Amino acid sequence: MEPVISLTGVSAELGGQRVLHGVDLAVHPGEVVALLGANGSGKSTAVRAAVGQVPVSAGTLTLFGTPVRRFRDWARVGYVPQRSTAASGVPATVREVVAAGRLARRGLRPLRRADRAAVDLALDLVGLADRANDAVDALSGGQHQRVLIARALTAEPEVLIMDEPLAGVDLASQRVLAGTLRTLVADGVAVLLVLHETGPLQPLIDRAVVLAHGRVERTVEHPAGLPESPSCHPADAAEPSAESPLRTGIL
Numbered sequence: 744m745e746p747v748i749s750l751t752g753v754s755a756e757l758g759g760q761r762v763l764h765g766v767d768l769a770v771h772p773g774e775v776v777a778l779l780g781a782n783g784s785g786k787s788t789a790v791r792a793a794v795g796q797v798p799v800s801a802g803t804l805t806l807f808g809t810p811v812r813r814f815r816d817w818a819r820v821g822y823v824p825q826r827s828t829a830a831s832g833v834p835a836t837v838r839e840v841v842a843a844g845r846l847a848r849r850g851l852r853p854l855r856r857a858d859r860a861a862v863d864l865a866l867d868l869v870g871l872a873d874r875a876n877d878a879v880d881a882l883s884g885g886q887h888q889r890v891l892i893a894r895a896l897t898a899e900p901e902v903l904i905m906d907e908p909l910a911g912v913d914l915a916s917q918r919v920l921a922g923t924l925r926t927l928v929a930d931g932v933a934v935l936l937v938l939h940e941t942g943p944l945q946p947l948i949d950r951a952v953v954l955a956h957g958r959v960e961r962t963v964e965h966p967a968g969l970p971e972s973p974s975c976h977p978a979d980a981a982e983p984s985a986e987s988p989l990r991t992g993i994l
């Protein structure tokens with residue numbers, strides 16, 4: 744089966760420094776791949792290269808078989824960047840921000856019934872249906888994260904790329920996200936995640952790729968059998984808070 748995302752020997756530079764050194768990585772339809780590694784190991788750069796935001800200086804990077812520099816079918820790709828607010832200072836409702844994600848499919852024509860249904864479904868999937876008409880500025884950081892995920896989902900992407908979706912998100916919301924991903928993956932959506940802790944997402948992960956200094960240090964197939972790594976959100980203080988064995992030891 745053709746990979747949805749394929750990096751072969753990919754190198755990339757930022758600020759004149761080589762940050763990725765010959766990275767190999769593939770995500771197939773319906774697969775969940777986690778990119779792990781220490782701060783500065785190149786995880787965000789790898790996913791930003793995959794969505795065309797960082798140029799590839801060597802190697803080959805394809806999306807659905809097309810080299811990323813020629814790829815135009817962005818409605819097939821949902822991207823949730825590393826922690827950013829959904830609409831800082833913009834007087835928009837949660838529904839309006841989520842509906843903006845539909846632009847990739849509908850362009851600038853008015854919302855149709857199918858668009859509204861996709862927005863409702865995305866809000867439902869992230870557990871924010873009851874906040875749809877609230878001002879997005881009134882949401883907490885973790886809820887912003889869920890709005891951004893819903894915004895990516897409204898385009899009904901075939902691959903969802905998320906950079907640290909669990910950062911600052913409490914355990915209950917992490918579980919909501921795990922349920923969302925489970926539903927998407929059952930429908931054949933591929934998922935590439937940058938993670939520090941695998942938390943409740945761990946059972947969903949087909950492959951963990953660990954980066955170190957811009958290189959693939961190791962790859963672990965089906966890490967689901969490993970103990971769940973703990974969450975580190977302050978609201979989950981009752982949960983174990985020791986260093987994650989998945990992050991630091993077993994992988």
Ligand SMILES: Nc1ncnc2c1ncn2[C@@H]1O[C@H](COP(=O)(O)OP(=O)(O)OP(=O)(O)O)[C@@H](O)[C@H]1O
Pocket residue numbers: 757758759760762780781782783784785786787788789
């Ligand atoms: N705009 C930039 N200019 C120069 N160097 C950069 C730039 N952005 C990132 N880097 C460097 O590239 C390397 C990889 O950064 P990257 O953000 O991809 O790491 P990461 O694994 O996602 O880290 P984190 O876990 O902290 O988010 C780091 O050494 C970082 O300092």
